[in-house]
Amino acid sequence: MRRLLPLLLLALLAGCGSEQATHTTALKRLLAGDYAGAAPLLTQLAEAGQPAAQFRLGILYLEGKGVAADPQRAATLLNQAAEAGEVGAAYLLAQALRTGGRLPADPQRARQLLEQLATRHYAPAEWELAKMLEKGEAGAADPAAALEHYRQAAQHGYRDAVLRLIQAYRNAELGLVQDTAEAQHWQESLRQRAF
Amino acid sequence: MPPQPDPLRRFWRGALLSLPGALAFWWFIAVGYLGALLAPLVGWSLSLSVPHLVVELVPVGLDWTLITTLSPIDSPLDLLALQIPPVRFTASFALFWGLVLATPIPWGERGYQLLTGTAFVMMPLVVMMISLFALFRIGLYLNHTPIVGQMPPEQWYLGAPFPGWIYHLLGVGRQLSALVLPMVLPVLAWAAFNGEVINRVLLSRLRQRPETTA
Known part of the structure; x- marks a missing residue:
């Protein structure tokens, strides 16, 4: 087990590094306006539970950029990211739920999210x-x-x-x-x- | 046998020649290479300190563009790009080189100090200074509060502000890195290499002066 520990640590570090690199590539694609190219990378990271990727992918689904618009999926992703403490996701989800344009209005949940952000x-x-x-x-x-x-x-x-x-x-x-x-x-x- | 010139005079005369020379060398030849060498190091330093806020650092001519993960509140798929001017920090190299060249020591020793001082002392210090400056710029956009005479932008960004005490530390770091350290650190680095010379040439003369006047 002692021999395996350094290898496990190395694997963990390598995993974090590759996740970071994938996120950077996805953000560069977003910056270049290549939403369709960024979406698969963000999906991979979002499924691995990365809040920043869940947030950006949620926006893509909300606005229908690079993927077919899917408000339900957008709400799920933004909720997951907001629960993990992603400020952007919580704020934009609260705005969407408050006004009820692209998502069904839910002022109570909007208020709850804004109260969480106000504490920060x-x-x-x-x-x-x-x-x-x-x-x-x-x-x-x-x-x-x-x-x-x-x-x-x-x-x-x-x-x-x-x-x-x-x-x-x-x-x-x-x-x-x-x-x-x-x-x-x-x-x-x-x-x-x-x- | 001709009399040995006064080492202090040699130092001042050397400084008068070597400081402008080092500045000219830095501005006309070295500034671009230093920027190219430092950019990946500063990018690495920032990605270690705030990995969730930095995408990459791109050298564009003499300036750098720091691409952050921060999105404007009204266009969440855009990313904030900040201009970082490395030139004002790399001027520290010229001061260090000028001081080393002016020091009355053998040429081999000067060469050793120039190489090791540049690579292992000045490089990390300048990376630290530029990183502090960049972190402050990010903080100004996140916390949106005026500090050390710097005004935040009108636009708000999607990101949690730094805790107040960290923001104030970033303000102190910015003042140090932009105003104090570029002048002080090269002198300290030079002094660290040449403690014995400083003691022999400068301090011994200062100690002698009261006896001479008496």
């Missing part, structure tokens, strides 16, 4: 979640929670969230009282950050 301080997700909470898209409207997520998105550099906060403080929205000083503070942060 991903500002675009914090912004979308705040909008859902403000409009009450997946349950009752919750202006206080929406305000908190707008604030977090603004702190993480999301320009539209800063603009929404300025508007809310000026017009006493989201349960706030009118506060021109706070609106001015956010206006100043907008100027300093040169968004």
Whole structure:
């Protein structure tokens, strides 16, 4: 067994290296617009459980590029990648489920995905979640929670969230009282950050 | 027997000739070759440190293009390509070569220091500097927060931001790699090779000076 251990380690390293090389080739093909050439490589990696490949392949199936459009397969792949922590998959799946264009609308699942992304301080997700909470898209409207997520998105550099906060403080929205000083503070942060 | 010239004077005179010469050699001859040698090493270093974020590093003339796995939020099949300017970092080689050539040591020793210093000291250090710079550029696109006077782009990308403390470390790394290390590391590398000469030529003169004035 002791003799086999180095060989097993080498095989494992070689396996990782070849997987990485296949992924790189697939991404280069995507970059060149060769979606049909990238799809088989991504399929091979996705079946091996690689979240980044599941994400890209999910997009190909969602948009019907290089493969026949298959929303069901796209949703499965994006869900798998999102569960494995792939930010892009979780965000795009949440967007698709929220609006219900290419996939059947599922605001509850969209909200769940956005909440997971918000814990990782991903500002675009914090912004979308705040909008859902403000409009009450997946349950009752919750202006206080929406305000908190707008604030977090603004702190993480999301320009539209800063603009929404300025508007809310000026017009006493989201349960706030009118506060021109706070609106001015956010206006100043907008100027300093040169968004 | 003619008197031996003062080694410190020899060093300054040598530096006046060798530093511009080394700079000219670097700019007119070596800069392209250094870029071609360094690109695969920096690509390898980045693929070791952030394998999930880097596709490849492509030299394009004197500049490099770093292709990342980051996709813009509104076109998820595209990939972000970043420009990396290696020239400002490879200027460190010229400073090192100039200092070694100016040092009052036998020519054989100079040749040894030039070869081993370039290959085994300066190369890894410059790879580290360029990698730090590239990592910071990636961080700026992911974290989207202004830092060390650098502004993030308008476009958002699909990727988890680095934890705050790592982002700040990347900011420090960028400042060091772009502003401090290109000037300091060649001097330190030269000093590491020539500690005895520095002690004999420079420091001994400084120690003597107060006695002379008294």
